[in-house]
Amino acid sequence: MLKVERVSSGIPGLDDMLSGGIPRGRVVLVVGGPGTGKTILCSQFLMSGIKDHDEAGLFVTLDESREHIVREMASFGWNIPEYEKEGKWIFADLSPISQAGTGTKPAKQTIGKKEFSLENVLDSIRTVSRSKAKRIALDTVTSLAFQYPDIVQRRSVLLEFIETLSSTGATSIMTTELRTSGLERSVQLEEYLAHGVVVLQTLQVGKSITRVLQVEKMRETPIDTQMRPYRITENGIEVYSRESIF
Ligand SMILES: Nc1ncnc2c1ncn2[C@@H]1O[C@H](COP(=O)(O)OP(=O)(O)OP(=O)(O)O)[C@@H](O)[C@H]1O
Numbered sequence: 001m002l003k004v005e006r007v008s009s010g011i012p013g014l015d016d017m018l019s020g021g022i023p024r025g026r027v028v029l030v031v032g033g034p035g036t037g038k039t040i041l042c043s044q045f046l047m048s049g050i051k052d053h054d055e056a057g058l059f060v061t062l063d064e065s066r067e068h069i070v071r072e073m074a075s076f077g078w079n080i081p082e083y084e085k086e087g088k089w090i091f092a093d094l095s096p097i098s099q100a101g102t103g104t105k106p107a108k109q110t111i112g113k114k115e116f117s118l119e120n121v122l123d124s125i126r127t128v129s130r131s132k133a134k135r136i137a138l139d140t141v142t143s144l145a146f147q148y149p150d151i152v153q154r155r156s157v158l159l160e161f162i163e164t165l166s167s168t169g170a171t172s173i174m175t176t177e178l179r180t181s182g183l184e185r186s187v188q189l190e191e192y193l194a195h196g197v198v199v200l201q202t203l204q205v206g207k208s209i210t211r212v213l214q215v216e217k218m219r220e221t222p223i224d225t226q227m228r229p230y231r232i233t234e235n236g237i238e239v240y241s242r243e244s245i246f
């Protein structure tokens with residue numbers, strides 16, 4: 001049998017739940033509630049690629065501006081501008097408040113112009129073949145997906161996304177907001193279409209609130225499907241893959 005090549009996620013503990021890592025070239029959806037660490041996870045995935053595996057990364061940001069991300073991730077000791085200069089970290093800032101060009105121009109509104117913004121995103125992803133990025137993070141697809149209330153249309157848009165990401169050969173993580181939570185949450189459309197799904201949420205366990213990570217699916221991979229606790233520390237996200245929450 002052909003051995004599946006795996007890409008380390010860069011998140012301590014997570015690879016153990018994935019039989020070693022994400023299958024190379026696949027698209028993993030990270031579904032998470034507000035403040036659960038979606039943006040940190042994306043950055044950590046790219047940072048680890050650069051530092052530990054000499055793989056360049058593309059960060060497509062659709063919600064937060066480049067400036068915000070750079071500032072927030074500096075608190076983990078990740079110096080993004082340094083790697084941008086070396087061409088190892090590439091930003092595609094498609095956030096509505098991005099200050100394109102000079103940095104002094106007023107915000108360019110992309111919201112509401114579906115074709116425009118969707119094509120923009122797909123174009124940014126396609127530049128990856130030129131930039132040679134081996135990892136892509138896309139944070140978040142929520143606002144884009146919501147521009148298509150029609151389920152059939154949304155499905156085809158999401159599929160186009162996943163296809164485009166896959167076709168670059170890079171290993172990708174895309175995030176989306178968790179719309180229902182708890183132990184019996186309902187599954188979102190994106191989760192059926194992605195190759196892998198990781199869910200981040202906060203749960204009440206006994207009297208305390210705990211952050212939990214669950215690998216819901218990963219094609220070509222035997223997975224640990226238990227909910228495992230995780231923490232966000234000054235080093236980023238760490239999953240306690242041997243601890244049980246109950
Ligand atoms: N330096 C730090 N040390 C520990 N925890 C931190 C640090 N910086 C941020 N956090 C935690 O990380 C969380 C934010 O992470 P992140 O921005 O990745 O979440 P998110 O899921 O992307 O949020 P949003 O839904 O707002 O986009 C905060 O709620 C905070 O608890």
Ligand SMILES: [Mg+2]
Pocket residue numbers: 038039040064139
């Ligand atoms: Mg975020």
